[in-house]
Structures are given as structure tokens and as C-alpha cells.
Amino acid sequence: MSERTLVLVKPDGVSRGLVGEVISRIERKGLKLAALELRVVDRATAEQHYAEHDGKPFYNDLVEFITGGPLVAVVVEGARAISAFRQLAGGTDPVEKATPGTIRGDFGLEVQFNLVHGSDSPESAEREIKLWFPNL
Numbered sequence: 796m797s798e799r800t801l802v803l804v805k806p807d808g809v810s811r812g813l814v815g816e817v818i819s820r821i822e823r824k825g826l827k828l829a830a831l832e833l834r835v836v837d838r839a840t841a842e843q844h845y846a847e848h849d850g851k852p853f854y855n856d857l858v859e860f861i862t863g864g865p866l867v868a869v870v871v872e873g874a875r876a877i878s879a880f881r882q883l884a885g886g887t888d889p890v891e892k893a894t895p896g897t898i899r900g901d902f903g904l905e906v907q908f909n910l911v912h913g914s915d916s917p918e919s920a921e922r923e924i925k926l927w928f929p930n931l
């Protein structure tokens with residue numbers, strides 16, 4: 796059964812020129828692009844997106860960072876798209892958790908600058924897709 800997930804190529808991924816690399820890995824996996832947009836996100840959207848992290852020590856830096864430059868928001872579609880993309884991304888910590896061969900494992904060094912985001916559950920995916928692409 797096909798499902799959808801929200802992927803972000805975060806500002807560090809865009810500034811490092813890794814958009815093509817990330818999209819290419821998504822497509823080579825067999826997943827499809829249902830929507831894609833380069834945008835600078837406003838603070839309100841960023842705070843809603845990361846609402847579950849509100850109050851954590853890294854929350855303010857995270858919101859500053861994600862609103863600090865253009866990012867690419869993508870709706871990705873396909874069989875088990877949520878876990879398929881999370882496998883492509885690798886663990887949150889690019890050094891300790893993400894293994895080589897994953898996006899974070901191949902290109903990342905720091906937890907905050909971990910290049911990509913992918914929805915972590917069907918409920919998150921639905922919420923995030925509505926937030927980022929309300930007309931989809």
C-alpha cells in the first residue's frame with residue numbers, strides 16, 4: 796500500500812549543494828515525488844513543525860537554523876515511504892547513529908546539521924504534509 800511522507804532538505808543540505816544528491820537517492824529507491832518546493836520557512840510554521848521538541852535545550856537553535864535559509868520541502872510517495880526514507884536518511888546523529896551509505900552517514904557530522912528530515916510515523920506524516928502543503 797502506498798503512503799506519503801514529508802521530507803525536508805534542510806538549509807545545510809541546500810547550502811552544501813546536496814539537493815540533487817538527496818532527490819536522486821529518493822528516486823533511485825523507487826519512491827515518487829508528489830510535491831516539491833524551495834522556500835524559506837517562517838517562524839510560526841517551523842515552531843508547529845517542531846512542536847514536539849518545544850522546551851528541549853536545542854529547540855531555539857533548531858528553529859533559528861531551519862528558518863535561516865532556503866530549504867526544500869518534498870512530499871514523497873510510495874510503498875512504506877515513511878520507513879523507506881528514514882532508512883535512506885540514517886539515524887539522527889550523523890556520526891554515532893547514521894551508518895555510511897545513508898544520507899546523514901555519508902554527508903553529515905553534527906546532530907543539528909543533519910541535512911534532512913523525514914516524518915517518523917503515519918500520524919506525523921499526515922500532520923506535516925498538511926502543514927507544509929495544505930493544498931495537496
Ligand code: CMP
Pocket residue numbers: 848853857887906907908909911912913
Ligand atoms: P529532525 O529529524 O529534523 O527532528 C528533530 C531535529 O532536532 C533533528 O532532526 C535534529 O536536527 C535536531 N536535534 C535532535 N537532537 C538534537 C540535539 N541533541 N542537539 C541539536 N539538535 C538536535
